[in-house]
Structure formats: C-alpha cells, structure tokens
Amino acid sequence: MAGVKVYTTENCPYCRMVQAFLRKHDVEFELVDVGKDREAAREMIEISGQRGVPVTISGDEVVVGFDAKRLRELFGKPPEELVHDAVIVGAGPAGLTAAVYCARKLMRTVVVAENVGGQAAWSWTIENYMGFSTISGEELIKKFEEQVRGFQVRLELESVEEVRKEGEVFLTRTPSGTVYRSRTLILAPGKEPKKLGLLGEDQLMGKGVSICAICDAPLYRGKPVAVVGGGNAAFQTALEMKKFTDSVTLIVRRSLRCDEVYIERAKEAGIRILPHHEVTALHGDAGLTGITIRDRETGEETGLDVDGLFLAIGLAPNTGFLKGLVALNEQNEILIDENGHTSVPGVFAAGDATCVKAKQIIVAAGDGAKAALEAHEYFEELTGRPTEEQTVCR
Ligand SMILES: Cc1cc2nc3c(=O)[nH]c(=O)nc-3n(C[C@H](O)[C@H](O)[C@H](O)COP(=O)(O)OP(=O)(O)OC[C@H]3O[C@@H](n4cnc5c(N)ncnc54)[C@H](O)[C@@H]3O)c2cc1C
Structure with a gap:
C-alpha cells in the first residue's frame, strides 16, 4: 500500500x-x-x-x-487457524521469557500481545537487571525480542478480549475474531497505568495528557508541563521532562513515596514539587491548555497553565479479560503458587499481573521461565508427547 x-x-x-x-x-x-x-x-x-x-x-x-x-x-492478513501447544498472553519480560522456554521445549507456541515490551519499554534507565549495569527499557526489550525471534515462536500483536476452556482446549479470542486454540495457557498480561478519572481526560489523551513520557516528551520541548505522582516512576518522568523544558511541576497527592536519591536530584534540577496537591480539572478542547490543582491541606484551588500533563500514578493489573477463568486476589491479581500454577489446571501465570509481591523485570522474567517449564510438564503429561530441546535457528 x-x-x-x-x-x-x-x-x-x-x-x-x-x-x-x-x-x-x-x-x-x-x-x-x-x-x-x-x-x-x-x-x-x-x-x-x-x-x-x-x-x-x-x-x-x-x-x-x-x-x-x-x-x-x-x-493485516487473517492468520490461519492452528492448535498450539501453548498460547502466551503478553509480551513483556514475563511473556517473552516464557516464549523462549516453551520454544526450547519444542512446544508450538504463539504469543498474543497488544505490544512488545509492556511496562519495561517505558523505563528510561534500568540499573537492576543483571548483566547490564545500566540499560534503557527500549534496548533491553529489543534484546529480549531478538532472542524470541531466534526461535520458532509466532508473535501476534493483538489484544486478547476473552479466554475460556472448552474440553481440554483453551480458546483465546481477540477483537478481530481470531481464536487461538491451545493445550496450555500462560498468562503474562502485566499492568497498565491508572488514569485520574477526570472529565475530558479520555478526549485529551494524546492531546496534552500522556501516560507515556518516553514516547511524547520531545513534543513538549520548551513548553510548561506537569507530572502527577509521588513514586519513583513520577520522579524519573519529571527528571526526564526537565531535559526538554525548564518548567516542570510535580504534583503529589500525599507525601513523597520515592527513593531519597530522586528527591535530591529533583531539587537540584529545579523541579517544582507540590506535595499534598491533586489535579481537580483539565482545561482545553482541542488540546490541553491548563489544569486546576487543589491544596489538600487548605482546600485552596489554583490554575496552572500547562501544555502537557504526564500521569505516573500507579498501575492496575490487566486481568479484566479473564472474566472468572482463574481465581484473583482483592487487587485483581492472578493467584499463583510458587511454581506459577493458577487455580485452573493447564493455566499458568507470571509477572506483574500475579500476586507475587516484587514487581520487577528480573522477577517477571524468572517467573515466566518457571511458568513455561510447568506448562511443558503439564503438556507432556496431557498428551504423552515427549519434546526435545530446540536450538536457536537463525
Ligand atoms: C516507568 C517504569 C519504570 C520501571 N523501571 C523498572 C526498573 O528500572 N527495573 C525493574 O526491574 N522494573 C522496572 N519497572 C517494572 C517492570 O517494568 C515490570 O515489573 C515488568 O515490566 C513486568 O513485566 P510483565 O511481563 O509482567 O508485564 P508488562 O511489562 O506489563 O507486560 C505486559 C504485556 O502484556 C500485554 N497485554 C496486557 N493486556 C493484554 C491483553 N488483554 N491482550 C493482549 N496483550 C495484553 C502488554 O501489551 C504487554 O506486552 C518499571 C515500570 C515502569 C512503569
């Protein structure tokens, strides 16, 4: 075309x-x-x-x-219908690692994911993934993807809207109507950013309001911006925005929850920090022109002229599409045991969408490997089909 x-x-x-x-x-x-x-x-x-x-x-x-x-x-071209040995939902660190492990066990595997990298791709600098003293999320994910593509793994960029079990087969359905069938299912859908829930927020998304600073920062060069959030991710975002513009205000709903080192760096960089403040309104039709903020201690409201508002207020697990297939905890995270088994035989899970406490790349990758090995064992018992190790094909 x-x-x-x-x-x-x-x-x-x-x-x-x-x-x-x-x-x-x-x-x-x-x-x-x-x-x-x-x-x-x-x-x-x-x-x-x-x-x-x-x-x-x-x-x-x-x-x-x-x-x-x-x-x-x-x-797009419609993909052909196949019965796979494993379907993996998600291509963040957990899903991509699971894919390599499944492929090495010669399981016919398809990864279905909205994007490659998930949250890991949004990190400016990663300093705690072993083997790299410092690496950007983008670079690390490129390496993960390269490794996956070295094996015979099918990677389909689609959203999953439903998964269910029919007999011994799992059906994974996407909005385009494609249904991926599989003997085992590995869930690695991670988390997605929360929004403020304010009037006009959805209309202004991409028109001043952003949840991806690493994507959109260069479009706000020299323009006043605000960042919302009080954790490490919010401070990292504010510090990166400071490279593009002098005017960066950090709006923190309660007190600061980040590592001490970020507070020092933010102060040195001249970022205006407003603890105990919240955003109460967004202004602008075609694009964001400003916001109203409220001092939560005095109740006083003030206007702030900003062209950009970057949200870093936490994440919620992407488990809505499971619709009761597996048991979740109160935070809507998938309940797993120490080996990645969910409440349903044949369904395994790993990464930030699970109840595992540490939400980190290295943990998600490790748990992705464990889930895949368990899926392989289940698959062999189910089918009686022994598989061999696959070597990298280039
Ligand atoms: C700004 C930021 C900075 C961070 N920095 C660090 C750091 O320095 N070090 C560190 O260790 N960790 C860091 N983290 C945390 C780390 O990124 C996560 O712990 C890790 O990415 C979790 O991996 P995951 O595979 O479980 O999920 P994710 O990375 O969230 O990936 C989820 C995958 O599932 C897909 N998906 C979701 N829902 C669906 C659906 N319905 N259908 C199809 N696909 C779906 C997504 O498209 C994506 O491919 C950071 C996180 C953020 C947000």
Missing part, C-alpha cells in the same frame, strides 16, 4: 511496534521523526489533532497510537 506515513519520536516503543507491524505485513511506509522535525510535528498535530506519537496516516485514515485492531483491519 503506497502513501503510508508514520510520525514517531526516537525513543518511542509504540512507534517501533507500528513499524514492526507494517514491515511484517509488507506495507511500505515513510518514517517522520517529529522530535527532530518541528514542521513535521506541526503537520502531525494539524492532521490528527494529536500531541502524542505514534500517528499513522494512510490516505484519509489516521491511526492514533499502536492500535493493533485498527492496523490489522487496514493492513
């Missing part, structure tokens, strides 16, 4: 996924970096009304974000 244009920024993981999707479907496209080309940034905002990347243009069609369903409708 001719005339497809993708607006990106250098570090945006979702932009990379759009490119990967288009390449996989043999779609030629022109890439435009709006972080470097201000005229192109103006053009993108004019065409799409978006101040966030990626934006994909094809004729009259404007696709905002990495919208796998829409991209599949426009460019």
Whole structure:
C-alpha cells in the first residue's frame, strides 16, 4: 500500500511496534521523526489533532497510537487457524521469557500481545537487571525480542478480549475474531497505568495528557508541563521532562513515596514539587491548555497553565479479560503458587499481573521461565508427547 506515513519520536516503543507491524505485513511506509522535525510535528498535530506519537496516516485514515485492531483491519492478513501447544498472553519480560522456554521445549507456541515490551519499554534507565549495569527499557526489550525471534515462536500483536476452556482446549479470542486454540495457557498480561478519572481526560489523551513520557516528551520541548505522582516512576518522568523544558511541576497527592536519591536530584534540577496537591480539572478542547490543582491541606484551588500533563500514578493489573477463568486476589491479581500454577489446571501465570509481591523485570522474567517449564510438564503429561530441546535457528 503506497502513501503510508508514520510520525514517531526516537525513543518511542509504540512507534517501533507500528513499524514492526507494517514491515511484517509488507506495507511500505515513510518514517517522520517529529522530535527532530518541528514542521513535521506541526503537520502531525494539524492532521490528527494529536500531541502524542505514534500517528499513522494512510490516505484519509489516521491511526492514533499502536492500535493493533485498527492496523490489522487496514493492513493485516487473517492468520490461519492452528492448535498450539501453548498460547502466551503478553509480551513483556514475563511473556517473552516464557516464549523462549516453551520454544526450547519444542512446544508450538504463539504469543498474543497488544505490544512488545509492556511496562519495561517505558523505563528510561534500568540499573537492576543483571548483566547490564545500566540499560534503557527500549534496548533491553529489543534484546529480549531478538532472542524470541531466534526461535520458532509466532508473535501476534493483538489484544486478547476473552479466554475460556472448552474440553481440554483453551480458546483465546481477540477483537478481530481470531481464536487461538491451545493445550496450555500462560498468562503474562502485566499492568497498565491508572488514569485520574477526570472529565475530558479520555478526549485529551494524546492531546496534552500522556501516560507515556518516553514516547511524547520531545513534543513538549520548551513548553510548561506537569507530572502527577509521588513514586519513583513520577520522579524519573519529571527528571526526564526537565531535559526538554525548564518548567516542570510535580504534583503529589500525599507525601513523597520515592527513593531519597530522586528527591535530591529533583531539587537540584529545579523541579517544582507540590506535595499534598491533586489535579481537580483539565482545561482545553482541542488540546490541553491548563489544569486546576487543589491544596489538600487548605482546600485552596489554583490554575496552572500547562501544555502537557504526564500521569505516573500507579498501575492496575490487566486481568479484566479473564472474566472468572482463574481465581484473583482483592487487587485483581492472578493467584499463583510458587511454581506459577493458577487455580485452573493447564493455566499458568507470571509477572506483574500475579500476586507475587516484587514487581520487577528480573522477577517477571524468572517467573515466566518457571511458568513455561510447568506448562511443558503439564503438556507432556496431557498428551504423552515427549519434546526435545530446540536450538536457536537463525
Ligand atoms: C516507568 C517504569 C519504570 C520501571 N523501571 C523498572 C526498573 O528500572 N527495573 C525493574 O526491574 N522494573 C522496572 N519497572 C517494572 C517492570 O517494568 C515490570 O515489573 C515488568 O515490566 C513486568 O513485566 P510483565 O511481563 O509482567 O508485564 P508488562 O511489562 O506489563 O507486560 C505486559 C504485556 O502484556 C500485554 N497485554 C496486557 N493486556 C493484554 C491483553 N488483554 N491482550 C493482549 N496483550 C495484553 C502488554 O501489551 C504487554 O506486552 C518499571 C515500570 C515502569 C512503569
């Protein structure tokens, strides 16, 4: 298909996924970096009304974000129906590691995920993944993906909307109507960012409000921005935004919950920190023009003129699509035992969507490996089919 244009920024993981999707479907496209080309940034905002990347243009069609369903409708080919030995939901550190382990056991595996990398791709700097003293989330995930692609693993970029069991087979269904059948199921859907729940928030998402600072930061060069949140992720976001603009305000609902080192760094960088404040209103129609904040101690409300509002207020597990298939705890996390077994035989889980306390890349990856090994054992017992180790095929 001719005339497809993708607006990106250098570090945006979702932009990379759009490119990967288009390449996989043999779609030629022109890439435009709006972080470097201000005229192109103006053009993108004019065409799409978006101040966030990626934006994909094809004729009259404007696709905002990495919208796998829409991209599949426009460019995708329907996948053939197969019965797999394992379906893995999620391609973050847990799902990708599980994929390598399943593939090495010669299990016919498909990974179905909305994006590759999950939260790990949003981290600016990772300093606690063994083997790398420091690495960006983007780089680490590239290495994970490369390793997965070295094996015969099918990776489908789609959202899962339902999983259920029919006899001994699990059915994993996506909004495009595709149903992936499998003997075992590994759940690794991770977590997604919470929103503020304010009026107009959804309409202003990508038009001033952002949950992906690593994607959108270059579009706010020289503009006043605010970051909401009081944990490490919020401080990291504020510090990174300071590289693009002088005016960064950090709005913290309660007291600061981050590591001491970040408070020092934020003060040194000249970030304005407002503890015990909350955002009570968003302003602007076509794009964010400002916010109202409230001092939770005095009740006083003030306006703040900002072009960008970056949310870093925590995460909720992506378990809505399970609809009762497996047992969850009160936080809607999947209940697992120490080996990744859920309440349903044949269903295994790993990573941040589970009840495991430590929400870290190295833990998610380790638990992904454990879940895959258990799935393999279950599969062998179920089918009586012994499998062998697969070697890397390049
Ligand atoms: C800003 C930030 C910085 C961080 N920094 C660090 C750090 O420095 N060090 C560290 O160890 N940890 C860090 N973390 C935590 C770390 O990223 C997570 O612990 C880790 O990514 C969890 O991996 P996961 O595979 O369980 O889930 P995720 O990484 O959340 O991946 C989930 C996957 O599931 C997919 N998915 C979700 N729902 C569906 C669905 N319905 N259908 C299809 N696919 C779906 C997603 O698309 C994604 O591919 C950070 C997190 C954030 C947000």
